[in-house]
Amino acid sequence: MSNHPRDPFPAGGNPDAHATGMPVVTVIGDGQLARMMQTAAIEMGQSVRLLAGSAGASAAQVAADVIIGDYTDLDALRGAAEGASVVTFDHEHVPARHLRALMDAGVNVQPGPDALAHAQDKLIMRERLRQLGAPVPPFTAVDSVDDATTFFDDVDSRVCLKARRGGYDGKGVWFPGTREELIRLVTELLGRGVPLMAEEKVRLDRELSAMVARTPSGRCAAWPVVESVQTAGVCTEAVAPAPDLPPALGERAGELAVKIAGDLGVTGVLAVELFLVHADSGGEARILVNELAMRPHNTGHWTQDGSRTSQFEQHIRAVLDLPLGSPEPVGGTTVMANVLGADTDPDQSLHDRMIEVWNRFPDAKIHLYGKDWRPGRKIGHVNLTSDPGLGGGVPELRRRARLAAHYLVHATWADGWISD
Amino acid sequence: MSNHPRDPFPAGGNPDAHATGMPVVTVIGDGQLARMMQTAAIEMGQSVRLLAGSAGASAAQVAADVIIGDYTDLDALRGAAEGASVVTFDHEHVPARHLRALMDAGVNVQPGPDALAHAQDKLIMRERLRQLGAPVPPFTAVDSVDDATTFFDDVDSRVCLKARRGGYDGKGVWFPGTREELIRLVTELLGRGVPLMAEEKVRLDRELSAMVARTPSGRCAAWPVVESVQTAGVCTEAVAPAPDLPPALGERAGELAVKIAGDLGVTGVLAVELFLVHADSGGEARILVNELAMRPHNTGHWTQDGSRTSQFEQHIRAVLDLPLGSPEPVGGTTVMANVLGADTDPDQSLHDRMIEVWNRFPDAKIHLYGKDWRPGRKIGHVNLTSDPGLGGGVPELRRRARLAAHYLVHATWADGWISD
Numbered sequence: 001m002s003n004h005p006r007d008p009f010p011a012g013g014n015p016d017a018h019a020t021g022m023p024v025v026t027v028i029g030d031g032q033l034a035r036m037m038q039t040a041a042i043e044m045g046q047s048v049r050l051l052a053g054s055a056g057a058s059a060a061q062v063a064a065d066v067i068i069g070d071y072t073d074l075d076a077l078r079g080a081a082e083g084a085s086v087v088t089f090d091h092e093h094v095p096a097r098h099l100r101a102l103m104d105a106g107v108n109v110q111p112g113p114d115a116l117a118h119a120q121d122k123l124i125m126r127e128r129l130r131q132l133g134a135p136v137p138p139f140t141a142v143d144s145v146d147d148a149t150t151f152f153d154d155v156d157s158r159v160c161l162k163a164r165r166g167g168y169d170g171k172g173v174w175f176p177g178t179r180e181e182l183i184r185l186v187t188e189l190l191g192r193g194v195p196l197m198a199e200e201k202v203r204l205d206r207e208l209s210a211m212v213a214r215t216p217s218g219r220c221a222a223w224p225v226v227e228s229v230q231t232a233g234v235c236t237e238a239v240a241p242a243p244d245l246p247p248a249l250g251e252r253a254g255e256l257a258v259k260i261a262g263d264l265g266v267t268g269v270l271a272v273e274l275f276l277v278h279a280d281s282g283g284e285a286r287i288l289v290n291e292l293a294m295r296p297h298n299t300g301h302w303t304q305d306g307s308r309t310s311q312f313e314q315h316i317r318a319v320l321d322l323p324l325g326s327p328e329p330v331g332g333t334t335v336m337a338n339v340l341g342a343d344t345d346p347d348q349s350l351h352d353r354m355i356e357v358w359n360r361f362p363d364a365k366i367h368l369y370g371k372d373w374r375p376g377r378k379i380g381h382v383n384l385t386s387d388p389g390l391g392g393g394v395p396e397l398r399r400r401a402r403l404a405a406h407y408l409v410h411a412t413w414a415d416g417w418i419s420d
Numbered sequence: 421m422s423n424h425p426r427d428p429f430p431a432g433g434n435p436d437a438h439a440t441g442m443p444v445v446t447v448i449g450d451g452q453l454a455r456m457m458q459t460a461a462i463e464m465g466q467s468v469r470l471l472a473g474s475a476g477a478s479a480a481q482v483a484a485d486v487i488i489g490d491y492t493d494l495d496a497l498r499g500a501a502e503g504a505s506v507v508t509f510d511h512e513h514v515p516a517r518h519l520r521a522l523m524d525a526g527v528n529v530q531p532g533p534d535a536l537a538h539a540q541d542k543l544i545m546r547e548r549l550r551q552l553g554a555p556v557p558p559f560t561a562v563d564s565v566d567d568a569t570t571f572f573d574d575v576d577s578r579v580c581l582k583a584r585r586g587g588y589d590g591k592g593v594w595f596p597g598t599r600e601e602l603i604r605l606v607t608e609l610l611g612r613g614v615p616l617m618a619e620e621k622v623r624l625d626r627e628l629s630a631m632v633a634r635t636p637s638g639r640c641a642a643w644p645v646v647e648s649v650q651t652a653g654v655c656t657e658a659v660a661p662a663p664d665l666p667p668a669l670g671e672r673a674g675e676l677a678v679k680i681a682g683d684l685g686v687t688g689v690l691a692v693e694l695f696l697v698h699a700d701s702g703g704e705a706r707i708l709v710n711e712l713a714m715r716p717h718n719t720g721h722w723t724q725d726g727s728r729t730s731q732f733e734q735h736i737r738a739v740l741d742l743p744l745g746s747p748e749p750v751g752g753t754t755v756m757a758n759v760l761g762a763d764t765d766p767d768q769s770l771h772d773r774m775i776e777v778w779n780r781f782p783d784a785k786i787h788l789y790g791k792d793w794r795p796g797r798k799i800g801h802v803n804l805t806s807d808p809g810l811g812g813g814v815p816e817l818r819r820r821a822r823l824a825a826h827y828l829v830h831a832t833w834a835d836g837w838i839s840d
Contacts, residue, residue, distance in 0.1 A: 368465020
């Protein structure tokens, strides 16, 4: 027995991964969020099982107990949930009826399907938020072309059309420039059976994200509100705490996120994506809720290096109903820049690109997801935390984070820098 | 194909763990150091393979690519090294001849056997350090009872007897009180074939640890010098940076560690355990080298939550010859308290003990190794970083870290605290 790979467990995963007898957390999903939940869980001595679509997926690559299966298949979900103390998610796409079936069988699902409905269906979310008195842009259900054109007139042609379900990262969102384009889009999408809604296209100053964690017992912890930068609907950058945010507005955004988490019964991490809307002449800036995500979120990646408690550690603690950690920042400001696949993949290896980035910015915390290159794909992120010795403040920190992320995808320095 | 565990890879580990094509780091060893190297590696998108003694061992529980085998078996080592960019260690016990055989076959071993010899054999280490002009306590080889008694007289009976190889955590170290006890010990140990040395039992103020990382290219980064508290030869606490250390002394200790790393050709993380020796009347305090460890070290665990770059991330970066990260602290002071198995294991579950600790100290960063309870066994550690709002300074931080670690093993509050 000198050299052999670890034996597989034939019918229910890898029992060695749970040798400690700690509660088993089953994570449904195999993306980078599951991957980072897992490293956080390991450090706390917690024990994770993954339901993954494939063995080579981001989280499955690095997990010790992986069940391969489809999250739309109830049997696969049942198998992954067997013996788990809690089932949680790295995405919102598991069918609610399956989650209810698991709960009927005694499985502890966090967040539960009633909460998740508000992250799965944009219309349900907006109706509920309006009911709760949370600020949302004017919106309407679009079940016919008439619904759409009436709304088009109501909002002076400033229409944003959205698929109610399944959209993310700018997918499932359209900005028709004309009434004709709207009619064409709605006709085509309804014809394909895509449930739709429309909302007013907001004149926004910038986007914010208010993130909280909440336990089944109702304990909450809110991170500082973050500014998020979206490019073509995809988050490219987050700055924490949001620079130059009036304290009262930051506080209101944090309280709103806590209220939404409580009213909707969210458990685990909740991200409330917000629009910061132009002040009218004489008025003050307002926040409007854009989207909800009930899991760790791209705008919370800064917490890994910039907060006492990362969103991944906090999510695991929250779904296990453990006391929450402190959401305080550890440095002044942390900037997160996404590493998004370029249009072409450079010849220089990713390994050599890391060397180049670290030679210039040794402090860049590079997080990579083990994903193959694909144009626009999220393959990693870079965190940079301000240093008392750094001149130039937040703008310089943002510049550096962007340069680092740009180099990681393009293998070129956007500012023409040449190493010694 | 609705639900099945991931397939094993029959003859060389799990290729899915290396789907990214990133350099593969093979870690020989399955303890907590390998476990924590692995989480750091995953976050950087690096790819780790483990040679573990058993599938249930601390690191093997959580690794995606585990080869089960014995690190004293050359075939097992060869198998684990296959295709790896670098082979590194979580302990110093791999036979040097095996490492040389791997190197002869073209394997990149970091640190190499010539450096490791100084962490494997205390006599070789002291001879080399004396040669380099590094401060060490008076010492001698002990090949006979005569060697021992001569040294006993030379140092006024203040003898510390040590096994040259294999000792750690207070094992392999004896403090004979009398000449007779020394004779009896030496006779017995030499009779059993244990190679010995002796050194002067130092009158020490306190113990320090100077840690650095060094790359094969010769780049170095030194963390602030740490105070370490040993109880019965086992590290129980570390305070970073060492409180009230004269800056010149801290600087000297850091420079000494960098010099030793360079002169000995160490790669990866090096811990230089130091004695801070009483100032003679009128003189100033001095440092003496106690031990060397060529891997992440217990006195460096604070870096996970208290430094820009953790020792585990830095070790992976160093052995891959990547640029090193900043060793700067992120907070004021970080205290690490070890969680060592109590004499009996309390009835309360470890999970419930974590809840109790976090209810009182939500900021305690609890790291657990997935190890079963055994008296005195290192099963985890707690890091606490000072908070600007915390009264009481470093003594209060130490008190809290100790209380948290004590609760995790005893399920009682050492100060009698009762929760609401």
